[in-house]
Amino acid sequence: MSHSPSLPAKVRARDINVHYGDKHALKHVDLDIHAHEVVALIGPSGCGKSTFLRCINRMNDQVDSARVTGLLTLDGDDIYDRAVDVVQLRARVGMVFQKPNPFPKSIFDNVAYGPRIHGMARDQAELDEIVMTSLERAGLLAEVRDRLDEPGTSLSGGQQQRLCIARAIAVSPELILMDEPCSALDPIATARVEELIDELRENFTIVIVTHSMQQAARVSQRTAFFHLGELVEVGDTEQIFTNPQHPLTQGYITGRFG
Numbered sequence: 001m002s003h004s005p006s007l008p009a010k011v012r013a014r015d016i017n018v019h020y021g022d023k024h025a026l027k028h029v030d031l032d033i034h035a036h037e038v039v040a041l042i043g044p045s046g047c048g049k050s051t052f053l054r055c056i057n058r059m060n061d062q063v064d065s066a067r068v069t070g071l072l073t074l075d076g077d078d079i080y081d082r083a084v085d086v087v088q089l090r091a092r093v094g095m096v097f098q099k100p101n102p103f104p105k106s107i108f109d110n111v112a113y114g115p116r117i118h119g120m121a122r123d124q125a126e127l128d129e130i131v132m133t134s135l136e137r138a139g140l141l142a143e144v145r146d147r148l149d150e151p152g153t154s155l156s157g158g159q160q161q162r163l164c165i166a167r168a169i170a171v172s173p174e175l176i177l178m179d180e181p182c183s184a185l186d187p188i189a190t191a192r193v194e195e196l197i198d199e200l201r202e203n204f205t206i207v208i209v210t211h212s213m214q215q216a217a218r219v220s221q222r223t224a225f226f227h228l229g230e231l232v233e234v235g236d237t238e239q240i241f242t243n244p245q246h247p248l249t250q251g252y253i254t255g256r257f258g
């Protein structure tokens with residue numbers, strides 16, 4: 001499925017540069033991400049994939065030495081505008097990390113946390129519905145239905161990661177960022193999360209950083225290849241993996257470096 005070029009991009013990055021102190025971590029990146037597509041960011045370690053991902057929800061703000069320049073918009077609005085409320089931005093842009101990180105709360109409260117903070121439910125019945133729907137969408141409800149008051153940390157690694165996905169989608173974000181969401185999981189749990197990504201695309205736009213080229217090929221519609229802080233090539237996933245245009249992309253995909 002290719003997106004129609006006439007559609008405005010959900011996220012548009014123009015000349016994005018990130019410096020950590022003297023280190024120029026991301027160099028002149030231009031990238032569009034369209035609604036309801038999964039974009040995979042691939043490339044060797046330390047090449048800027050996660051740095052770019054963290055620009056989209058302003059996670060780099062938490063690093064004192066970080067400086068971000070260029071234009072980054074979400075639905076046409078400048079994410080770095082001074083008037084932007086970062087808390088609201090992070091409700092629109094959910095994040096799932098490499099290592100599952102459930103809160104030290106019950107399974108129910110992990111998912112209810114965001115909706116409570118953002119005042120999304122008028123009463124307990126509405127909150128219950130948001131939690132159940134989110135767990136259902138994250139493919140976890142059947143496994144935890146009878147243990148919602150048990151701690152989230154009592155779940156297996158794969159279940160914890162799906163709990164974190166349920167927690168991310170509970171606030172109805174428009175965009176979900178995933179930073180190597182399967183790297184701590186076994187193959188079966190990984191397959192479950194990959195299936196889930198495919199289902200979530202109907203309702204969300206997803207950007208995933210992955211070390212696994214096989215994973216990028218399975219879950220994404222478009223792939224962006226980063227190398228030494230630069231976006232070398234971006235295109236439809238099938239084209240990137242079968243007919244890359246840049247020698248660096250070709251080298252990475254055929255395993256000549258990485």
